[in-house]
Structure formats: structure tokens, C-alpha cells
Amino acid sequence: MAPTGAIPDHHTLCYTHVMRSFIILNKEVGQTPLDVVVGYKNSHPKYQSVPMAYAGRLDPMASGKLLILIGKECKQQEKYHKLDKEYRFEVLLGVSSDTADVLGIINNNETPLYQAKEISEVLKKLTGNITLPYPHYSSKTVAGKPLHTWTLEGRLSEIIIPTRKSTIYKLKLNNLTTKSKDEIIETATTKIETIPKVTDERKALGADFRRVDVRQSWQSFKEKPSQSKYQIATFTCIASSGTYMRTLAEVIAKELDTTGLAFSIHREKIGQYQKLPFGFGYWKKQYK
Numbered sequence: 001m002a003p004t005g006a007i008p009d010h011h012t013l014c015y016t017h018v019m020r021s022f023i024i025l026n027k028e029v030g031q032t033p034l035d036v037v038v039g040y041k042n043s044h045p046k047y048q049s050v051p052m053a054y055a056g057r058l059d060p061m062a063s064g065k066l067l068i069l070i071g072k073e074c075k076q077q078e079k080y081h082k083l084d085k086e087y088r089f090e091v092l093l094g095v096s097s098d099t100a101d102v103l104g105i106i107n108n109n110e111t112p113l114y115q116a117k118e119i120s121e122v123l124k125k126l127t128g129n130i131t132l133p134y135p136h137y138s139s140k141t142v143a144g145k146p147l148h149t150w151t152l153e154g155r156l157s158e159i160i161i162p163t164r165k166s167t168i169y170k171l172k173l174n175n176l177t178t179k180s181k182d183e184i185i186e187t188a189t190t191k192i193e194t195i196p197k198v199t200d201e202r203k204a205l206g207a208d209f210r211r212v213d214v215r216q217s218w219q220s221f222k223e224k225p226s227q228s229k230y231q232i233a234t235f236t237c238i239a240s241s242g243t244y245m246r247t248l249a250e251v252i253a254k255e256l257d258t259t260g261l262a263f264s265i266h267r268e269k270i271g272q273y274q275k276l277p278f279g280f281g282y283w284k285k286q287y288k
Helices: 009-014 033-043 071-080 116-125 147-152 181-192 201-223 246-255
Strands: 022-027 050-052 062-069 086-095 095-096 107-110 127-131 163-180 227-238 260-275 280-285
Touching: 022 163, 033 050, 033 062, 033 086, 033 201, 050 071, 062 071, 086 201, 116 163, 116 246, 127 246, 147 246, 181 201, 181 227, 181 260, 227 246, 227 260, 227 280
Parallel strands: 062 260, 095 260
Antiparallel strands: 022 062, 050 062, 086 227, 086 260, 095 107, 127 163, 163 227, 260 280
16 A cells, blocks of 8 residues: 655654654454554544555454554565464354455355364364465455456456465464354344445445445345354464465365354454474564
């Protein structure tokens, strides 16, 4: 992303000389990274004319830490492109969507209830070096156009879905709960409505995140006869830069011979992680 804000005047430049080169801000579900930057500037007038840029994005349905570069540091974005991240994320088993999270057109499948031990065994296969496809609804550019645009145009058959090599340093099951279908639908639909209505004509192809169709798909799920309870598995993941938790959620479910989506994603740490033998490791550096 290009640095936001106007070029500061001489007085501001003198002031920013003593400013920090970055800050960590928290993004809520429903916000975009740009919303977070604009909100911070609005509540901190002294930063109004100071350039800011975020180093790493979070999806609208994700929350957590954003690393925001300040002033001259905006020109050093490349230094921050390979930072490791730690996430806490939930996987809803037995329900899938075309976005791999709740903000998509969903389908559900009859699925068994799993034991924690079964899930933990699957995670061992996914730890280490792994190649994952980019989500169809992502900003990854293919032939000069974002992947989500290819998807919305119905032209995915014309391209090869790109993949990315990642390192999963740690992947741990924290909790396994069972919730009613109604509870799941209520939580998901509440999240969907946290995004302000998008009226920008330049984004007409996405049609306000397709929320008319997304709402209808959740309503159809509500009305469709299906199992009354679904499992949600909560994980901690430490991974290299650019690893999509949405994709990882789908892969975990596939290894369990079912479908799944990322029910929630929260970024907890940003920095440099040092892997050690036997599954151990530590954070050499954290941005706080």
C-alpha cells in the first residue's frame, strides 16, 4: 500500500524526527487496515499530516495486530515483508465457503464429531515446510489482476492458482467445542454486518462483499435440514509471512476428510521467530 496522508510540512518533519518509526494498532472484525490508520489519525491530530503505511494486511473478518510504519519508515516497507506471525484461529468443521471464512457463499456437509487426539495427529503432517494455494478471494496478483477479480469475473479456469511456500513453526489444538447450528449462524451473521456498507463504484464488481448473496446462503443453511450441532476447533499457529489461516483451515478440515472454514482469525504476535529442534522455539524479536 502507498503511504497515506499528505506530505508533511517542515514543522511536521522536525516533529516526526523524534517519533517512533512504527506503532502497533489493533484491528477489529469488520475493519480494513485503512480504516484502522484513518481512525488513529482522526483521534491523534498531530499525526494527520504524517505519512503512515501498514506492513501486512488482515482480512475484513480477521482481527488483531497491525504493524503501522510512520514517516520516513514508510519507504522501508521491504524490511518488514518477511516477518513471522502468531495467530489464534477457529475452524468450523462441516461448513465450507468460497472465501474460506464466514464472509462467503457457504455449503454444509454431514460430518462426524472428532476427538481432540484425531485432530492433533493431523496437525503433525502440517508442521514444517508446506506449500499452500492462495485463497480465490485474495489480493494476490495473477497476470496483472488480483485473484479475487478473476474469481468475481468467473474466469478462474483461465489461470493457474498460484501457491506459496510457507513454514509452519507451530500448530497446536487449544480447544474443541460443540455449538448448535443456531449459535453458529448468529455469530457468523453478526460478524458479516460489522463491515460498513461499501458504496464505492470502483468496487462495484464485489457488490458490497456480495453480502446480499452471502446473507441468503446463511439463511438457506438455517432453513436447510441438517445436523443440529457442529464442532469448532481452536488453534495456535506460528507461521512465516504470507501464510493464510483461511487456507490452513481448509487444509486441516480436508485432512480430517471433511470441509471447514476459518470461523475467526486473530493475529497475536508479529516479529522474528527462531525455530529450535524438537518443536521448540522462541521469539527473537517482537513488534509491540
